[in-house]
Amino acid sequence: MSEINYNSRKIAYLTFDDGPSDNTVKILQLLDFYKVRATFFVIGDVPNRHLSLYNEILKKGHGIGMHTFTHDYSTMYASLANFKADLERLENILMRYIGFIPSIYRFPGGSSNKMSTRYGGINLMEKLKKEIEKRGYKYFDWDVDCGDTKSYLVSADQIIENVLNNTMNKEKAIILLHDSPVKTTTVQALPEIIIGLKRQGFEFKILS
Numbered sequence: 553m554s555e556i557n558y559n560s561r562k563i564a565y566l567t568f569d570d571g572p573s574d575n576t577v578k579i580l581q582l583l584d585f586y587k588v589r590a591t592f593f594v595i596g597d598v599p600n601r602h603l604s605l606y607n608e609i610l611k612k613g614h615g616i617g618m619h620t621f622t623h624d625y626s627t628m629y630a631s632l633a634n635f636k637a638d639l640e641r642l643e644n645i646l647m648r649y650i651g652f653i654p655s656i657y658r659f660p661g662g663s664s665n666k667m668s669t670r671y672g673g674i675n676l677m678e679k680l681k682k683e684i685e686k687r688g689y690k691y692f693d694w695d696v697d698c699g700d701t702k703s704y705l706v707s708a709d710q711i712i713e714n715v716l717n718n719t720m721n722k723e724k725a726i727i728l729l730h731d732s733p734v735k736t737t738t739v740q741a742l743p744e745i746i747i748g749l750k751r752q753g754f755e756f757k758i759l760s
């Protein structure tokens with residue numbers, strides 16, 4: 553018997569960059585509570601007490617992706633060699649703490665960022681994209697920016713509005729959020745974002 557599927561299959565991918573941090577712990581609890589899954593693009597330069605969180609993310613059923621070790625644009629985007637060195641530091645950390653190297657990647661600032669031009673010249677990003685693909689990574693940018701890096705602390709209301717206004721007419725939305733230590737209002741905004749996306753008919757998936 554065939555069933556008619558009325559589900560429009562709108563898919564939201566919540567992505568959290570720049571963690572893990574204490575905010576990641578709170579975010580994992582919220583994701584558990586609302587039973588949704590997300591993807592974390594992690595950095596490597598975190599305090600020792602947060603190193604167990606890479607595994608915690610996976611244990612809770614979320615996705616983990618590579619971001620950068622230092623997140624320092626002036627060094628990692630200065631040359632291909634520097635970029636590779638930064639990447640390999642993160643690969644080593646993840647190998648040690650989760651036992652494998654994730655297959656997905658996000659460029660700090662996105663794959664068409666301007667910072668790399670400033671530090672590494674106009675052709676650097678093309679080289680880096682080739683390098684990432686050569687290593688077998690699939691890289692992801694985003695469709696919707698929650699805007700939580702527009703200033704030091706953006707209000708939770710503004711973050712909610714930035715997301716929900718921009719997802720409204722989309723069928724698929726990769727949503728950029730941050731779980732770095734200072735982004736406490738992003739955590740505060742998360743319940744309303746999840747509820748709002750569900751109301752807009754979205755299902756949640758992890759990137760792969």
Ligand SMILES: [Zn+2]
Nearest residue numbers: 569570660661
């Ligand atoms: Zn980042």
